[in-house]
Amino acid sequence: AKQIIPQKHAMPQQDPLVRSKNFAEVALGYDEELAVAEAERCLNCKKPLCKQGCPVGVDIPEFIALVKERKFAEAARVIKRTNALPAVCGRVCPQEHQCEKYCVVGKKHEPVAIGRLERFVGDYVMNMETEIEKAAPTGYQVAIVGSGPAGLACAADLARWGHSVTVFEALHTPGGVLMYGIPEFRLPKRIVQLEIENLKKMGVKIETNAVIGQIASLDELLNEEGFDAVFLGTGAGTPYFMNLPGENLNGVYSANEFLTRANLMKAYRFPQSATPIKVGKKVAVLGGGNVAMDAARTALRLGAEEVYIVYRRSRAELPARLEEIEHAEEEGVKFLFLTNPTRYIGNQEGWLTGLTCIKMELGEPDASGRRKPVPVDGSEFLLPVDVAIVAIGQGPNPLITKTTPDLATNRRGNILADETGKTSKEGVYAGGDVVTGAATVIKAMGAGRAAARSIHDYLMSKGPQKN
Amino acid sequence: MYQIVSKKTLAPAIHEYEILAPKVAKKARAGQFVILRVDEDGERIPLTIADYNREAGTITVVFAEAGYSTGKLGKLEAGDAVQDFVGPLGVPSHVDKFGKVVMVAGGVGVAPVFPIARAMKAAGNHVVGIMGARSKDLIFWEQRMQEVCHQLLVTTDDGSYVRKGFVTDVLRQYIEEAGRPDLVMAIGPLPMMRAVADLTREYGIKTMVSLNSIMVDGTGMCGACRVTVGGETKFVCVDGPEFDGHLVDFAEQLMRSRKYKAEEQLALNRAGCGCGGGGKCHG
Numbered sequence: 001a002k003q004i005i006p007q008k009h010a011m012p013q014q015d016p017l018v019r020s021k022n023f024a025e026v027a028l029g030y031d032e033e034l035a036v037a038e039a040e041r042c043l044n045c046k047k048p049l050c051k052q053g054c055p056v057g058v059d060i061p062e063f064i065a066l067v068k069e070r071k072f073a074e075a076a077r078v079i080k081r082t083n084a085l086p087a088v089c090g091r092v093c094p095q096e097h098q099c100e101k102y103c104v105v106g107k108k109h110e111p112v113a114i115g116r117l118e119r120f121v122g123d124y125v126m127n128m129e130t131e132i133e134k135a136a137p138t139g140y141q142v143a144i145v146g147s148g149p150a151g152l153a154c155a156a157d158l159a160r161w162g163h164s165v166t167v168f169e170a171l172h173t174p175g176g177v178l179m180y181g182i183p184e185f186r187l188p189k190r191i192v193q194l195e196i197e198n199l200k201k202m203g204v205k206i207e208t209n210a211v212i213g214q215i216a217s218l219d220e221l222l223n224e225e226g227f228d229a230v231f232l233g234t235g236a237g238t239p240y241f242m243n244l245p246g247e248n249l250n251g252v253y254s255a256n257e258f259l260t261r262a263n264l265m266k267a268y269r270f271p272q273s274a275t276p277i278k279v280g281k282k283v284a285v286l287g288g289g290n291v292a293m294d295a296a297r298t299a300l301r302l303g304a305e306e307v308y309i310v311y312r313r314s315r316a317e318l319p320a321r322l323e324e325i326e327h328a329e330e331e332g333v334k335f336l337f338l339t340n341p342t343r344y345i346g347n348q349e350g351w352l353t354g355l356t357c358i359k360m361e362l363g364e365p366d367a368s369g370r371r372k373p374v375p376v377d378g379s380e381f382l383l384p385v386d387v388a389i390v391a392i393g394q395g396p397n398p399l400i401t402k403t404t405p406d407l408a409t410n411r412r413g414n415i416l417a418d419e420t421g422k423t424s425k426e427g428v429y430a431g432g433d434v435v436t437g438a439a440t441v442i443k444a445m446g447a448g449r450a451a452a453r454s455i456h457d458y459l460m461s462k463g464p465q466k467n
Numbered sequence: 468m469y470q471i472v473s474k475k476t477l478a479p480a481i482h483e484y485e486i487l488a489p490k491v492a493k494k495a496r497a498g499q500f501v502i503l504r505v506d507e508d509g510e511r512i513p514l515t516i517a518d519y520n521r522e523a524g525t526i527t528v529v530f531a532e533a534g535y536s537t538g539k540l541g542k543l544e545a546g547d548a549v550q551d552f553v554g555p556l557g558v559p560s561h562v563d564k565f566g567k568v569v570m571v572a573g574g575v576g577v578a579p580v581f582p583i584a585r586a587m588k589a590a591g592n593h594v595v596g597i598m599g600a601r602s603k604d605l606i607f608w609e610q611r612m613q614e615v616c617h618q619l620l621v622t623t624d625d626g627s628y629v630r631k632g633f634v635t636d637v638l639r640q641y642i643e644e645a646g647r648p649d650l651v652m653a654i655g656p657l658p659m660m661r662a663v664a665d666l667t668r669e670y671g672i673k674t675m676v677s678l679n680s681i682m683v684d685g686t687g688m689c690g691a692c693r694v695t696v697g698g699e700t701k702f703v704c705v706d707g708p709e710f711d712g713h714l715v716d717f718a719e720q721l722m723r724s725r726k727y728k729a730e731e732q733l734a735l736n737r738a739g740c741g742c743g744g745g746g747k748c749h750g
């Protein structure tokens with residue numbers, strides 16, 4: 001049998017001490033030689049288990065074989081059959097829980113670096129002219145609400161099939177979490193904007209500064225503005241708080257606010273960019289997911305001296321991508337595991353001065369099989385911090401569901417939709433975080449594309465052309 | 468881009484702009500607000516909708532130059548355009564036939580009070596307006612208010628116009644003389660709204676206030692605009708901006724409104740005028 005190099009080819013990256021002070025991308029990407037060498041590690045399995053781990057079923061062995069042959073543009077075409085944004089997903093997918101988790105090489109060694117290869121291929125074709133194949137116009141008009149990965153993916157397919165597509169976005173810049181949430185050092189914004197430019201070239205109209213539910217209701221879009229169908233990809237944008245005493249003290253941020261000020265509003269360039277941000281000397285980030293890692297690493301880059309991740313379970317349970325946890329550790333973020341915040345402490349002027357926490361220990365396994373953390377009596381302690389960032393999750397925004405009583409939701413306010421995106425309301429489809437709750441970029445894109453297919457079928461059932 | 472169709476300077480460093488935004492104008496209702504950005508580096512500035520013209524497709528905003536961003540906005544002229552303009556945001560005022568309604572406006576608060584007073588009058592209420600400013604030169608829209616109020620009482624802090632006193636002095640006198648109204652609505656600086664709420668609490672009069680918390684997105688996404696109302700955290704941008712004044716934690720709001728004082732000063736100084744936010748050198 002062929003000799004396999006046991007480890008992935010290392011990702012070239014900025015030195016931790018340098019990068020923790022700048023916003024440039026941390027991981028620099030494979031060059032052609034590294035990519036080909038890594039592709040050589042793939043066994044080109046007949047029954048590729050890796051593919052089953054990918055939520056959109058990217059033809060992984062096929063594209064990696066093309067990388068081996070240095071046919072990079074062709075490799076990109078293979079990926080793009082199922083995943084429109086390889087440059088994005090290669091960077092942000094939690095590969096260790098998806099494709100790479102199932103890679104057979106991974107049974108004995110490190111799995112093939114599928115994500116890194118995907119990123120390489122995505123970057124390789126990024127600035128190339130893409131020929132756009134578009135069907136003849138059908139005359140149907142579709143409104144897409146929200147320009148995150150779900151909305152963008154849905155828009156791309158519908159435009160390709162000849163429908164007239166308008167994307168409505170509440171913020172002043174399209175891209176959803178890819179723009180306002182995930183920081184530049186992990187996902188350069190030019191990549192997202194380039195994809196959006198490509199959509200525009202396909203004829204997709206993007207209306208920013210348009211909050212659906214406020215400027216027009218769903219019924220108005222369907223009945224007055226001439227749209228034949230609507231896709232809702234409004235994401236999970238409403239930040240949850242812990243409802244602890246002192247939560248409204250100055251210095252307590254939601255991760256959404258902190259990251260939006262830093263990313264979307266470019267507060268790291270204050271005052272040239274006019275939006276201010278409070279960074280603090282000592283910062284506590286509450287939570288252990290990607291959002292928490294992003295907030296912690298952003299705080300470091302903005303100049304915080306000490307940044308703590310306060311997480312009530314242990315390292316093994318951290319929901320963030322492994323790479324982000326490692327990067328955070330390398331950059332000097334301090335992790336307080338098995339620690340739960342109980343109260344915010346403030347001074348006379350209403351400024352946060354500390355966070356009281358209690359130590360936790362893992363108790364009996366709960367219904368989900370995870371051992372539930374329980375507080376240790378008498379272990380309360382004070383963590384002096386001047387900024388705290390709450391990153392414990394987000395729920396769906398209620399602006400649309402509030403104004404559309406016939407759109408069914410669950411108890412948490414997520415829109416109910418089947419796997420094809422169909423909701424309880426005729427002509428209205430939904431997908432991404434607004435349906436599933438906070439999930440991943442690739443899942444949102446997959447849902448957007450499934451809904452595009454189902455919207456297309458719905459429109460075609462009315463006739464090939466709008467009369 | 469959203470064009471400024473007309474500009475009027477109503478008082479020193481207080482301007483009225485009509486901005487072309489037909490879709491917003493079509494939907495705007497009294498009590499709602501917009502968020503605008505002057506340019507690509509700009510902050511998102513929330514401003515209340517002071518009026519709208521659905522035919523012309525314009526929204527009227529009135530703003531005071533309070534610091535760096537509103538100072539920059541104030542330098543624009545008719546024909547210029549702002550980069551971004553989003554709205555209508557927030558829940559419209561609850562307008563109903565209440566009976567007798569007193570609308571209290573402090574400073575620039577006259578502008579947002581105006582469309583609500585007009586809607587209250589149209590709904591069949593007896594509308595009494597109370598408007599106050601620091602001094603005579605800061606009084607504006609008196610004529611417009613006359614038209615939408617059955618009775619209008621004007622006061623200045625320094626007595627340079629009509630009478631001397633705060634709006635709360637006028638309100639107390641009015642209640643003592645004319646009896647309790649069915650609803651009081653107050654819009655102006657936080658201390659003024661707090662003073663009105665404290666006063667009407669004594670009399671047990673239902674009182675609504677419109678909060679100006681610090682915002683970013685204005686769509687419920689960031690939580691910057693948090694306020695405690697009746698012991699519960701609310702987001703001013705989507706749950707408000709109007710709340711029961713007797714339930715609002717004003718002390719917390721005051722403290723939160725000062726969150727970026729140091730940075731705001733820095734932005735102003737860097738901008739080269741260093742006027743300290745009074746806006747005196749922007750006019």
Ligand SMILES: Cc1cc2nc3c(=O)[nH]c(=O)nc-3n(C[C@H](O)[C@H](O)[C@H](O)COP(=O)(O)OP(=O)(O)OC[C@H]3O[C@@H](n4cnc5c(N)ncnc54)[C@H](O)[C@@H]3O)c2cc1C
Pocket residue numbers: 092093094145146147148149150151168169170171174175176177178181182210211212213233234235236237259290291294321397399400431432433434438439440441442444
């Ligand atoms: C900080 C952070 C880091 C993350 N890191 C990762 C990661 O590394 N890997 C990964 O796979 N996933 C990550 N995620 C999760 C991932 O970003 C989301 O699952 C994904 O973006 C969901 O896509 P979406 O299209 O459903 O919604 P979103 O990306 O949330 O986009 C929704 C868009 O709709 C707009 N909108 C909302 N309401 C309205 C309205 N009424 N009218 C008009 N527009 C509206 C919003 O402004 C927004 O632009 C991260 C999330 C965050 C917040």
Ligand SMILES: Cc1cc2nc3c(=O)[nH]c(=O)nc-3n(C[C@H](O)[C@H](O)[C@H](O)COP(=O)(O)OP(=O)(O)OC[C@H]3O[C@@H](n4cnc5c(N)ncnc54)[C@H](O)[C@@H]3O)c2cc1C
Pocket residue numbers: 500510511512513514515516528529530531532533534535536537538575578579678679680681682683708724725728731732744
């Ligand atoms: C719903 C709402 C409606 C408003 N309507 C009006 C109006 O009709 N006319 C008017 O003159 N002003 C209005 N304001 C206040 C106005 O938004 C602020 O004066 C302006 O944002 C200050 O920006 P600046 O950079 O010029 O001043 P800064 O020096 O940055 O700030 C001056 C003060 O304004 C407040 N402020 C600062 N940033 C914000 C922000 N992002 N959002 C809200 N407040 C902030 C703070 O309390 C600060 O101390 C409204 C605010 C809200 C939230």
Ligand code: SF4
Pocket residue numbers: 053054055056057058060083089090093095098099100114115118442
């Ligand atoms: S899209 Fe994500 S999960 Fe699928 S192959 Fe690419 S990196 Fe793996």
Ligand code: SF4
Pocket residue numbers: 041042043044045048049050051060061064102103104105112114
């Ligand atoms: S499972 Fe691993 S080795 Fe097999 S095809 Fe997929 S990436 Fe290649």
Ligand code: FES
Pocket residue numbers: 681682683684685686687688689690691692702703704705
């Ligand atoms: S301004 Fe962001 S939630 Fe209200």
Ligand SMILES: [Mg+2]
Pocket residue numbers: 274510534535536731
């Ligand atoms: Mg400012």
